Amino acid sequence: MAVRITLKDVARASGVSPTTVSFVLNNTPRQTIPEGTRRRVHQAATELGYLPHSIARALREGTSRVVLLTTGRWRGGQSLDSFIAGVSGELRARGHNLVVHYGEQSDESLAELLEAVSPRAVIDLAGADLGQEGSDWTDGLAPATAAQLRHLVDRGHTAIALALPSGDFGALVEIRLAQSQRAAHALGIPPVTPVMVGQSRAEAREAMRWLRHEHPQITAVAGFDDDTALLAMGALSDAGVAIPATMAVIGFDDARPGAIWTPSLTSVHIDAEAYGRRAACAALGVEPEDWTSDPSYIVLREST
């Protein structure tokens, strides 16, 4: 850090001009440079420990080699973590870096950050493109949604409620509901019954009371996420409903609290890494190569 090694230094050390060094290190097409020179340049670069100064490069190129990912209010879950890991890994393999901005998209700090970083691309998990249902992020959730319902159907349930949170999850709530209905149709069961469980234990109790009164045939609750499922499960416990005997509960996106609850919460583990990699490629405008994704799987615990 003390002294910065520049292109010039490498040029001097290898006895060519900075231009040539740049050509060699960037493998610039339509430049014919003999193998001998290439080797000398590479050797000098590694010996001096040359690292291109990304700010200078960004000035020249118009954008930095950084991609910005905004998540909106959404924070939790393995799926987001693995998605981010996928994006980050793929970007780094392609010489880029990821900056994640947790927080609302309307936030002023986002605009300032955008200005400060001049990212090559922005992946917005909260914004409008998410509503399109064509995004890599929501695509990744579809098979997991199907797995969630399939698990309940396998255990003999056909009348199923979908517990949804209130609050600022944006379009995600509608998307998950739509995906669930599609999955229900494919599984040959009636449409799921959406129920808003609210934010507090009291609201959840009210919601569960309503559900059991209006839809007594329902024997299982699928959660929008683990938080929502736990809220519903707690409310059912409060009402003396036996879990899973009378009502089964399954979460989504296996978060930590579900494992230590009583009863512990069955959930769907989602590995969105591949979807993250795909999103990264899309952001850079490249064709993704490896294109297999680890399937999501059921984490079987006591609640189903």
Add this chain to the structure above:
Amino acid sequence: MAVRITLKDVARASGVSPTTVSFVLNNTPRQTIPEGTRRRVHQAATELGYLPHSIARALREGTSRVVLLTTGRWRGGQSLDSFIAGVSGELRARGHNLVVHYGEQSDESLAELLEAVSPRAVIDLAGADLGQEGSDWTDGLAPATAAQLRHLVDRGHTAIALALPSGDFGALVEIRLAQSQRAAHALGIPPVTPVMVGQSRAEAREAMRWLRHEHPQITAVAGFDDDTALLAMGALSDAGVAIPATMAVIGFDDARPGAIWTPSLTSVHIDAEAYGRRAACAALGVEPEDWTSDPSYIVLREST
């Protein structure tokens, strides 16, 4: 975004040279520029919507106006959120931006990010400076730690255990323990008994069995964080211990799951915003101005 307004454009519009525009907009000291010219420049700048290009500026100045915050493995809690909000707010008030890097400090991606962003400063919550116990971050936790124990003492408890997590929380575990012992001393109670609850329900059960066998006089458990407290509380419930009648449990740093647990978890709400602001000032090498912090307070629920 389509066309970038540069210093040159502003200079042309206001009839002076780019140099003068720069002097005016940056309020460069020891430059005498009459009020009339200043006004013309400012007006042209706002009319054209001039925004200095941060990448160009960063190249000239050697660093960008970004500060990087690394959190280590640590994720949870209001305290971190409020600390970050404080850092971000203060930085933005001083023309800087915050980039948060969640993840281990040994991570290669951190090094690359550092290179890619060239931040003015790095605030490392996970690293060595945290161990010094002089950092703004850990300073912010000390009064909250005291509040946690005081609540238990107020309720008549004197023999108290401190439930600690295993895993990669780094120096934070030792710091919290040391702070707790200091607080216990100040409150006139015997030192707290540390107990590792592990990661799983089974480990926690074992730990609680050991605790009750070896230290039967203990009537309250304080948690390193809410997660740890919940783990301990679940294990105690499993063993048929009445909460809070036989054993009281209190969390730390009020996270969401504690509110919806049965019984719901009393916790300490920590507002670390002021500490974040102070850390931001320290990172920029400025004297902090406003220097009052909101005290932490107890969120009273069923577990105590």
Add this chain to the structure above:
DNA sequence: GATAGTCACTAAATCGAATTAGTAACAGGA
């Protein structure tokens, strides 16, 4: 033997702001 084409390489411009080193114009003092 003139012309075109490739090879191996370099000089110079560029990105946009900050800053150093000036330069005219005028005022005040000796």
Add this chain to the structure above:
DNA sequence: TCCTGTTACTAATTCGATTTAGTGACTATC
């Protein structure tokens, strides 16, 4: 009148990498 100082500016350099537009030297073609 000459000298020094201040005011109000500006030209030119710098940060470091990329890229365009060349330039000699040599080879192949007609």
